[in-house]
Amino acid sequence: MPVGTPQPAIVLVRPQMGENIGGAARAMWNFGLDRMRIVNPRDGWPNQKAVAMSSGAGRLLDEAQICTSVAESLADCTYVFATTARARDLTKPVMTPEHAMKIAREKIAAGEKVAVMFGPERSGLENEDIAHANAIINVPVNPEYASLNLAQCVLLTSYEWMRGSVDVAPERVEMAKTNWATQSEVEALAHHYEERLDEARFFFPDHKADSMKLNLRNMWSRMPLTRADIQTLHGMMRQMVRWKNRAE
Structure with missing residues (x-):
């Protein structure tokens, strides 16, 4: 019918x-x-x-x-x-x-x-x-x-x-079994990277360190990060540190 x-x-x-x-x-x-x-x-x-x-x-x-x-x-x-x-x-x-x-x-x-x-x-x-x-x-x-x-x-x-x-959204994001990251999770990621990059003397010369950290923070906030993205980026950094320590 x-x-x-x-x-x-x-x-x-x-x-x-x-x-x-x-x-x-x-x-x-x-x-x-x-x-x-x-x-x-x-x-x-x-x-x-x-x-x-x-x-x-x-x-x-x-x-x-x-x-x-x-x-x-x-x-x-x-x-x-x-x-x-x-x-x-x-x-x-x-x-x-x-x-x-x-x-x-x-x-x-x-x-x-x-x-x-x-x-x-x-x-x-x-x-x-x-x-x-x-x-x-x-x-x-x-x-x-x-x-x-x-x-x-x-x-x-x-x-x-x-x-x-019908009311169809012009754009949507398929969340693949994850959620958007919270501000605190992004902040923890930013802190993790700053610490490790500081140890690696990435922020050089010293007088540019603050602006480089600000740019890095701004990059994180500009990205639409999910919790899965956050976990992946934490894992990448931890693995690079382990690899460096083994190489030494």
Whole structure:
């Protein structure tokens, strides 16, 4: 059964290759979308190549709504986007995928039903298909090579849907079974190194010793050290001292 999350329907119009239908299903499910509608697939339905390519997203294909016309696929929708890579001589708003999915979220939140149409691989949507749409989605691509694979185009749109629907931190650190070091742990490390480097007469000449120690302390504080890092650095210094003592 489809998930209960309100979302746009993804409409594949006259797709030609089963592999691209399966790839589109996979791309949709990667980003939490599972409402697929297919209009007149060239090779009929069901399609085993689509199933093979879906790689775990086969449920979307099983539950896909198979339609005989674009009008049928959009009958229950109140707002429709059409994706196209080239100008169509039709007066419509043209949006980036990011902005289009923002509009889609607003309309779906208000109770409307939204669909996004994708055309066949060879030629894309026809003007007669786009005439059903309220707005156009145009992906900013290299103008010298504007052709996008069907599944890639579905993935871009699905990604923009999820990006605006969930709160994802722009950066995070994977803590590999450790925690950030405390100030006291960093201070102990700094003291350990100062003591051993002092014994090794690293802080030379004497009149520069204070500034060298300050630079060293500043270096430690600038590093995002974990407790594992602290233990490793203590161990490195202890081992170097042992090696020096054995050499003597």
